[in-house]
Amino acid sequence: MSTIAKALGLLDLFCDAQPRLGLSDVQRLVGRDKATVHRHLVALEQAGFLEQDAGTRAYRLGPALTRLAGMRARTVPEVEMVRSVIGGLSREAGELVHISRLQGFDLVHVHHAEEHDHPVRVSFDAFGLPPLFATASGKAYLAFSPGGLLDLALADPRTSLPGTSVPDRREIETELKQIARLGYARNRDTLRLGVSSVAIPVFDGASRAFATCSIAYPTGRGGKGTEARLARLLMQRGQDITEAMGGVVPPQILDLWTPSRERAAS
Amino acid sequence: MSTIAKALGLLDLFCDAQPRLGLSDVQRLVGRDKATVHRHLVALEQAGFLEQDAGTRAYRLGPALTRLAGMRARTVPEVEMVRSVIGGLSREAGELVHISRLQGFDLVHVHHAEEHDHPVRVSFDAFGLPPLFATASGKAYLAFSPGGLLDLALADPRTSLPGTSVPDRREIETELKQIARLGYARNRDTLRLGVSSVAIPVFDGASRAFATCSIAYPTGRGGKGTEARLARLLMQRGQDITEAMGGVVPPQILDLWTPSRERAAS
């Protein structure tokens, strides 16, 4: 393991739960020698990636990160940022990933990634614009948005299209509450037979849901644990996706997605 | 020089002028061996600090920066971020630095830093609330804000306070244009005899000026080059200051502040 990797790895220790860490804290968390850790911390501090509180001598994330992140935001177009994140997610999940953005009252496709080699795959297809509550993405969006939107979605003329059963408002509201509790939405065969999916919302700079990211997979694949596994992967990347699109995940959602990242001392 | 510092130093090469660099580019810029540079780039990429374009194989700043910057923004209060930046600036400049924020039609003090050891110093003092066009800070603010504000400032009742001469609108407008061209505002003895200052605007998240940062110094100090030197220091840190307060510097101002950071190949 390169020293560079070791040093940079230290930055990941600074999480929401513990944003300030002293030398001993870091030493305990990574298990390396104190002298080594100290020199890494100093090197990071001199580069501006950490800064040290003059009073408590604790370290926290430094200004260089803000500077470089700003540089990236200015120079790397959103498309490429999103591509790199969902590309990685698709590789991890082994399934089709796609991102839709709200336009009017519909979620329209903006990006997708398909980096896997299963013989059976869900083919991507912009299959019309189904009503919001009929897709995992739509439900993910509704569950994390102001209440009034559901009424508008229910008033959607496509609600009564042939083949789609008229939805029950109560039932939907119950499901949306469950989604808000779980952190992700799901769909099993409801829109296209044999196709299931899980979805999470994407937030904008003001922490409002404005898009969604979903993973679609053949319902049969992988048995019972599949949905949970994919949902977990999706939620783990939730922050990266939102940030790639220039947004900020509300703290309470972040807790839902990346719980117990605490590294309590033993 | 530690390997960590060498590797992290590579990140600074990615600037607005050249956001994508190939292995050879980086190698030329830093002058180190190609193999070394390559391994550093790979290490940075694996940690997410860089990412490589699959097509061109060029490197660009990576998603980990956005993630960590977000973490910092959430966990480190603005006060401390600002303090660390202007503290450094005060050390570099050897003079009093302070930041004011617009409140109503006045710039009120929010932070200051005074880390120097000159025997003669400008003492900090919240000397009332002078009209905007009488201070370097106020002029810096006006010069980078929508035009209508000048009228409001001129209508300020304090304009006709004893001792302050009634300002000429034409004259002020000319000066504001000059400030917008130079990138910074200045004041020499106009408000307090023996005290001069230079100032720049601070921008919010929507790139609107909402505060200012200024350096105050005894007019006599350091001869003729002083103003230029301090202004240069101030503008160099302009981006850091705005970003520490959660804002974004408009690109055209950024060009003014950090020009020709290009590192052209010889």
Added chain:
DNA sequence: GATGTTGGTTCAAATAATGAACCATGAGAT
């Protein structure tokens, strides 16, 4: 004042970084 923290330093030993030489590929130029 004994004891356990904390942040930080030292210096011989060990490991990881280094760089000259080496590939493979692609773009122009002849």
Added chain:
DNA sequence: ATCTCATGGTTCATTATTTGAACCAACATC
């Protein structure tokens, strides 16, 4: 078609940097 130059990337013996046990000083607790 081939020669050349540039590119990104790799190898491996040499070297220099990183490493960590022991050590120090300051502070808090018992």
